[in-house]
Amino acid sequence: MNRTPPAKVLLVDDKPYDGDLAALVLQHHLPHAELIIVEDAIEFAEHLALGGFNLVITERHLKWAEGNRVLESIKRLYPECPVIFFSAEKAPPGSNEKNTKQPDAQIKKSSAGFLHLPVTVNQLLQPREPSADENNAAGPLMDRLPVGIFSLNQEGELNCLNRACNKIFRLDSNDKEPPLLQNLLADDAAREKINHVLQQGEAVNDLDVQLCFGDDTPYWVRLDLWPNEKAVDDGTHHFEGSVSDISSFKDAVSSLSRNAAELSRSNADLEKFAYVTSHDLQEPLSYISRYANLLHERSDLDDDSERFMEHIIDSSQRLQSMVDDILEYSRVGTQDNDFELVNFGDLADTAARNMEKAFQEKHASYKRGELPVLRADSRQIKQLFQNLFSNALKFHGDRPPRILVTAKEKPEHWEFAVQDNGIGLEKKDRKRIFDMFQRLHTSEEYPGTGIGLAVCRSIVERHGGTIRVKSIPGKGSIFAFTIRHKPPSREA
Structure with missing residues (x-):
């Protein structure tokens, strides 16, 4: 037997x-399939020339080609080979025109999409359409999926295709009358959204809705709907879809939001405490320093007393530096200014001029490239520089310090x-x-x-950015930070 x-x-x-993730999911559900990952144009050209494949799954946008070019190349040589667009990107305008080759299926690259992928692949690899009896008995593959799979007509009649779907929607597989999806939704906005999608034949991805089951327990699900690619004689729209139970996820998000709000309040309280405490320490500390200096200037001190006074003065100076720095740190969150358009080049130059004496003492040089104008807190950006x-x-080593400031524009931010x-x-x-308070060296080696x-x-x-450092011991460091094109919505 062959x-x-x-x-x-x-x-x-x-x-x-x-x-790799798509291959892992497919291998689990289609263990006998041979899966080949193609990452570049040379590999694709080799497999295109060799042929022998039964189905192609491609990204809509690749670094070396557009998905439509991949589709056209395959359909030109192997017109019967199914092609699936599996991408997080939406179809560009005009991609559904009649004179444009269409994929056999389109799936959004999302958590639900990865789970829906093996179902679509299995359907496209079938040599013929399964009968109704086979659909009912074929469930082994789909019944193992943790997400619900269903079909819809334009009225919204829901036909569950696996056990998970019945479980999530709390339906009895023996019911003869299919329910309307709209009637299972808890709020009017979700029902209007689904009605619009059904009438227009549009796809919907990652739609979070709440189901109503006659009790007060919130029950959240995530819906994905895809228009059925097959033509329907009466011109109505038919859909395939998936549903995931995300109630525990929503609970976790809600709990996380509450914890984040509490943490934010706690941090704000700590910042205010640090500001008030460091501010109130200024006066008694200045008295200690002042009277210690007065005692130190007296000529009747013996050697031990003079040494003790030097220790007091040195300690009070270090404590004053620490109080000043804590005060500056707390001001970032408690005494901030509104964001306004500022020239980062001017702020960097001002910061360098403010440190002119230190630059001269170290024989240091300062250069910068062209820096942008962005909305920011000018006082804080100057302090940052x-x-x-x-x-x-401070950490210059044996060579005179050399400082260079540059910036590059990225899609969502500038990187300095x-x-x-x-x-x-x-x-x-x-x-x-x-x-805070992290030091790599002793205060005797490098004060601070x-x-x-x-x-x-x-x-x-x-400012909604991040900061990091790249460094080679003995060679130097690059401190890189980002500032967004648009400032955070909450300027606080």
Whole structure:
């Protein structure tokens, strides 16, 4: 008896993680299929020339080609080979025109899409349409899926195709009258959305809705609907869809939101406490320092007394520096200004001028490229540059410090870089240097409080960005931070 050779499926995707995940899902549900991941144009050309594949799954947009070009190449040589567009991107305008080749199926690359993919692949690999009896008995594959699979007509009549669907919608598979999807939804907005989709024949992805079952328990599901590609004689729209129970996810999100709000209030209280405490410490600390200096100037002190007074003065100075830095750190969250258009180049230059004496003492040089104009808190951005410049001057090593400031525009933000030629740092220390009171060296080697870079991180995060460091020990460091094109909606 001749065995049917295993189906060969090409996965054309230059995002390796997506390709690996799709292959893993397909391998689980289609264990006998041969899955080949194609990541570049050369591999695709080789498989196109060799042929022998039964189905192709491709991204809509690849680095080396558009999905439509992949579709046209396959259909030209192998017109009977099914092609699935599996992409997070929407179809571009005009892609559904009659003179444009269409894929056999289109699935959005989402959590539900990955689970719907093996069902679609299995359907397209079938040599013939299954009968109604086979559909009822064929469930082994779909009944193993954790998501519900169903079909809809234009009126919204719901036909569950697996057990998970019946379980999620709480339906009895023996019911003769199919329910309307709209009647299972809890709110009017969701019902209007579904009615619109059914009438227009549109796809809907990741629609979170609440179901109503006559009790007060919230029951959230996520719906995905795809228009059926097959033509219908009467011109009405038919759909395939999937449904996932996301009640536990919604509960977790709600709990996380509450915890985040509580944490935000707690952090605000801590910032206010730090500000008030450090502010109130200024006066008694100045008295200690002042009277210690007066005693130190007296000529009748013996050697031990003079040494003790020097220790008191040195400690009070270090404590004053720490109080000043804590006060500056707390001001980031408690005494911020509104965001306005500011020239980052001017702010960097001002920060360098404010440190002119330190630059001269270290024989340091400062250069910058063209920096943008963005909405930001000018005082905090100037402080950010000063702290990074101070860090470069302090940890300069044997060579005169060299500081270079540049910026590159990215799709959603600008990325700034402050580069120095200092002593650098080890990879293991790259994250912790942005924490409060973190020091890599003793105060005798390099004076400081370990707060300056924590202030930098707080300023950048307030502007909706991130900060990191790249460094080679003995060669220098590059402190890179991002500032968004549009400031955060909550300027606080």
